[in-house]
Amino acid sequence: MVDHGGVQVRPKEVKVCVLRIEGTNCEDEMAYAFRAVGAQAELVHLKQLTGAVPGEKRRNLEEYDVLALPGGFSAGDYVRAGAIFAARMKSAIGTDITRFVEDGRPVLGVCNGFQVLVELGLLPAFDETMSKTATAALYTNNSGRFECRPTILRNDNRGKCIFTSSIAKGKILMIPSAHAEGNLMSLDPDFIQKLEDNDQVVFRYVKEDGSKAEYPWNPNGSRSDIAGICNPAGNVMGMMPHPERVITRYTHADWTRNRPSADGDGLPIFRSVIEKLK
């Protein structure tokens, strides 16, 4: 995490809730990424939202403009990645979350956060804001193991997703992946078509020249190379790769090979949503 110059956007104080439970990680860099684009990010433990803490520590989801679920792991990813975090959220603050989403407020889930959003039923959410049970799954990588490697994403969203609102369609970004369970699956044969029809596909894995990815460019075997999707309303997005790890160029795996810009490729995602909220 390094300071990033060149941020001129000074929007109204956008308050971001970066949610954590025991065993989450990546929350510091997630908060840092939002701060880098001028937002006010706070690390909030799930306990603080459920009232299981002394008065001055309590928080209400209502107070925030953006909810961010960080990557890494949660509760060791025992049972299934994201399952424990999702079940605890749903039972404790399920209605607060539904209200938050129906209010049109942005929710971002990265990596483990994406897994949590799917387990919660906030993605793909074809029929309702939050489905009762999960309707998709992020399943074990085809390789059967954890993969930490650079991946290249193409913005395939036609304009609905709030997190890519200032990123040109077709734009290529280099955003690294690090996960063991990132293969987006559904048993619905029309799954991909539905996502396409609703403009819910956000990012696809591609090769450097933008052509179709195969392993390792698609690190998990996800169908149609999908790396990130949003809900039908466009305010909930989940993605496997980690934009918060590339806020400056100096954390890109290949920056010594002459990357052109000083910004990292993850920055525009955070900037998009903050600009929308200004």
Added chain:
Amino acid sequence: MSEKGFAVKRKVPFELHDIDILSSNDRGLKKISEDMSLGLSVDEMKTIKDYFKKEGRNPTDVEMQALGQAWSEHCCYKSSKKILKQFVFGIDREDVLSRGDAGVMVFDDEHGYALRVESHNHPSAIEPYGGAATGIGGILRDVVCMGAQPIGLADPLCFGPIDKEIDVPPGVKQPRYLLGGVVSGIRDYGNRCGIPTVTGGMFFDERYTGNCLVNVGCFGIVRKKDLARNYAGGRGEVMILIGGRTGRDGIHGVNFASQDLTTTSGEDSRGAVQLGDPITKEPVIHACLEVNGKHLITGMKDLGGGGLSCVVGEMALAGGCGADVDLEKVPLKETGLAPWEIWVSESQERMMCTCKPENVEKILEIFDMWDVLATPIAKTTDSSRMRLFWKGEKIFEMDLEFLTGGPQYDRPFIMPKVSTKKDEVFPKLPNGNEVLLALLSDPNVASKEWAIRQYDHEVRGATAVHPMVGKLNMTGPGDAAILLPVSGSMKGLAVATGCNPWFTAQDPYRGGMAGIDEACRNIVAVGAKPNAFTDCLNFGNPERPERLGELREAVRGIGDIARGLNIPIPSGNVSLYNEGSGGIGILPTPMIVGCGLIDDARKAVTADLKKNGSKIFLIGK
């Protein structure tokens, strides 16, 4: 412990025995040490007997077990301390901030960085997954103890050959199986804790078949004003036990680490092997750093080898005080543990902190917020003794100096035979293609990417130079990784490893030097300046003069070159008794982990060739 001739059960409603050493002769003492798995020699037992003669009573089983732990090689470095003192401890520089559980060096005006490496060899040879995972857990705690946020991990490993199924002695596991388990253990624990594994190495040779080496290093960053001490602030303080519950796991782990592996180790060392729980660890790290950052505590130390028995004594003694412990307050995993088991258990994920009584409440509140168990179990006193109580009964009282001092040996050694130019034969090479292919397919040369990419090396978003460098998805190994420890600053910490066991076997003195030299070159190759080293000295049985000679010479080499370069070694670890069954010793392996500084990481360089037509220079001779 079952009823044995020398153990007299005390008339109390719990398991407590007085051990009759006062009326035991040498043979009896030897038998007591063996039957109680104390790992103490007859001479050591006699010293203990003399002490208790002065006390006018026999020791309890709790006291004997505590001595067994405290006087093990692992805890008191009895065979190596003299050598370390003579050659490496003395290298001082004004930017060494601490030589505690981890070494701490100045990073910038406001911060220090922590470094330490440790071995987890024997547990990993028995249960590779759990052994490696708990190794990571332990080294993370050593860094957290300094008040430092862990920012990176290193994992240099040595195994037997993996390119073929080999004949292994009974009880020894296939190197392939061991390597797979160790890599998975490091992956799962490191990734789940969210600390990037950024450097390391793998080395393969037959001589590691019976005794693999799993060394794990950790780096951290701490604000200078938050630098923690590892001992009590003085008398009248409270000791708070933090983290996991105490169980039977890991009992006699340190004695086990200080013995040769025998063929039956796999079946009967279960108590010495533990599984880590990264999900407890992560909140423990957060909570410990929070109470330290708020300056609510006076000292902090992790529970490693020897468990409570070592940590309470060391924290009190170094703080210039004694301690009274309420042993029954210790939260347990299971019922029915005898007091001595609780006292020496090495259950994972535990730390101890000391504080002024008025801060206890605030501290407990913070741990509660993180759902981390924290229990006051002891008080520091103005005596020089440690006492333990169980349901009102005093079950332990010993002089701290005697308990934690431990013996120190000047064991006999033989100067190793050093290979000379005359001994070297340059092999006749077949054609170049064949040689190249053979080299590239040798596990010592072949790409380690399959393992490196299972470790998250970018979590925390602060990895500037990655372990693999070059064109995306066509990368090769880099020389050193660079981390950006301070958010908002481009000052970088370069980290790399160095060790050449083959050299060291031929010439231990120069082999020790070569490890430091390699670590330095790796660091310089990314554009950073070497600043400090930490070392893990993996050697064989020190009671064999030729093995001790190797250790001594290697350490002398390390010391000479480090002093020559004026680069300190503020921390390290010694792992002896690395011998498989039948006394096949490992190669002498002084593993070096080096740290370097680079003022502006934007000026870092990587090894990959950037474009056609560049010039290549060879530097040095």
Added chain:
Amino acid sequence: MAVIDIRIDLKKGVADPEGSNTKKTLESLGFKGVIDVKAVKVFEVTLDMPAEEAKKCGEEMCRRLLANPVIQSFSVTVR
């Protein structure tokens, strides 16, 4: 008191990388005639209630936490 086994299987058609990696390793160790290996997850749960009720409770646990219906099926048996 009842002890139940909650068995979580992958649904048909869902690839099983852990199973196929294990199969490969077994074959490389020289095991012959291995047609298929499936990795299954079992939770052995001890509940303070009669067997009938425990079974129902186990099923509810699957629906709420232990299984993802998209990829997994579950079955509960009393031990």
Added chain:
Amino acid sequence: MAVIDIRIDLKKGVADPEGSNTKKTLESLGFKGVIDVKAVKVFEVTLDMPAEEAKKCGEEMCRRLLANPVIQSFSVTVR
């Protein structure tokens, strides 16, 4: 052809973080009376051989690869 279940249990006294984290979550979801949760690994293996032989083969697989006797015990049953 025979289908066997190879069940790998953690031995008594070996910590089971997956089991205990799952228990904690079930409790926080409001499940009552949960005394214990153990995470067990099962491999369902289909073998091209008669049941008797398959059982023996499964046991050999455990000894050579699937189980570590230090922390795990195993049992093989024919389905």
